[in-house]
Amino acid sequence: MNAGPTSSLADPPVTGNRRRILARTRLDFWLDALLLVAYTLAYSLGFTGIAAHEWLGIGLGVVLLVHITLHWDWVIRTTRKLLRPGGRERFIWLVNLLLLVSMTLCIASGILISEVALPQLGITLPASFFWRQMHDTTATLTLILVPIHAALRWRWIVGVARRFAAWRPGRSR
Amino acid sequence: MKFLRQLTAVVLAVAVIVGLGMLWAHLSGGTGTGALRRAPSQEVLQRIKQIRAGVIRVHPDGGFSLADTGNLIRTCVIEAALAAVVITVSAVWRRHRRSRRASARA
Numbered sequence: 001m002n003a004g005p006t007s008s009l010a011d012p013p014v015t016g017n018r019r020r021i022l023a024r025t026r027l028d029f030w031l032d033a034l035l036l037v038a039y040t041l042a043y044s045l046g047f048t049g050i051a052a053h054e055w056l057g058i059g060l061g062v063v064l065l066v067h068i069t070l071h072w073d074w075v076i077r078t079t080r081k082l083l084r085p086g087g088r089e090r091f092i093w094l095v096n097l098l099l100l101v102s103m104t105l106c107i108a109s110g111i112l113i114s115e116v117a118l119p120q121l122g123i124t125l126p127a128s129f130f131w132r133q134m135h136d137t138t139a140t141l142t143l144i145l146v147p148i149h150a151a152l153r154w155r156w157i158v159g160v161a162r163r164f165a166a167w168r169p170g171r172s173r
Numbered sequence: 174m175k176f177l178r179q180l181t182a183v184v185l186a187v188a189v190i191v192g193l194g195m196l197w198a199h200l201s202g203g204t205g206t207g208a209l210r211r212a213p214s215q216e217v218l219q220r221i222k223q224i225r226a227g228v229i230r231v232h233p234d235g236g237f238s239l240a241d242t243g244n245l246i247r248t249c250v251i252e253a254a255l256a257a258v259v260i261t262v263s264a265v266w267r268r269h270r271r272s273r274r275a276s277a278r279a
Contacts, residue, residue, distance in 0.1 A: 040252065046244030065183055072179040104190040130198045147252040151259035 028070060029160045032150075035063055039146055043139065054110065054117035061107040068100065092152050099145040106138035 041048055042056040068075070078093045109131040111118065118125060150157070 040245070040248050044245040044248045046241045065180065065187065068183045068186075069176060069180045072183060100186070101190055104187050105194050108191045108194060128198070130201060134194070134198075143248070143251060144255060147255035148259050151256035152263070154256070154260050154263070 025160055026164075029157075029164070031063065031067060031070070032157075035060065035067060036146070036150060038063070039142070043143060051116040054114050057107055057110045058117060061111075064103060064107075095145060095148055095152065099142065099149050102138045102141040102145060105134055106142055109135040109138065 038056055038060050042053055042060055045053045048056065075096075078089055082090060082093065112125055112128065112131040113135055114125070
């Protein structure tokens with residue numbers, strides 16, 4: 001994790017590998033920011049209205065698949081290391097697992113109780129109290145877990161944001 | 174290629190979670206169609222009351238309601254408060270660990 005701007009005029013030339021890593025960091029940062037904004041909007045049903053809420057939720061599900069895919073290596077690596085001592089990574093893994101389960105069930109139940117998006121696509125599902133309650137419960141759970149999930153990586157977020165703030169066009173970072 | 178392989182693994186993991194959810198719904202008899210099988214919970218009734226009273230506004234047209242930013246602000250405040258707690262605990266824990274290491278070295 002890099003907590004501050006590192007480049008100067010004396011920096012070594014940016015190699016292809018380093019450029020790939022920087023591009024990946026940029027992609028991770030902006031995708032995560034997009035997910036957080038989309039989630040915050042989707043949770044605020046009173047602000048978005050039901051149709052925007054549903055379409056945002058469906059879009060969130062698709063982007064979440066990409067987000068988890070981009071971090072799949074971390075999932076595998078950390079899962080393998082679970083039996084080793086060291087609490088922090090294990091705690092992050094547990095939070096992420098809970099978030100994956102609750103977010104998946106929240107989006108799936110949201111689709112199953114959809115009142116606007118699915119009927120617009122010509123699909124009508126019967127009303128189910130189970131899925132409505134599941135949606136309410138998992139939505140509350142995700143509201144707790146999403147900020148925890150983001151805050152556990154706050155040093156990375158601050159580090160990358162600082163780098164972006166110090167970035168000038170024409171200077172390779 | 175690697176991305177596609179990993180995406181397949183993620184989709185499978187998500188499918189397992191959804192499948193377990195469906196099984197849960199089936200076992201609890203919650204997949205009934207049409208009429209509700211149980212009375213709505215207090216939380217649901219409260220939300221319906223709030224919608225009727227205009228505290229929570231639900232717009233069927235799907236447009237963003239800039240007049241109802243209170244709902245969005247409330248979500249942001251909850252997220253910020255929780256994040257602040259986690260960051261504070263994390264910073265305190267890190268400082269404590271660092272000082273413990275320093276004293277062990279000394």
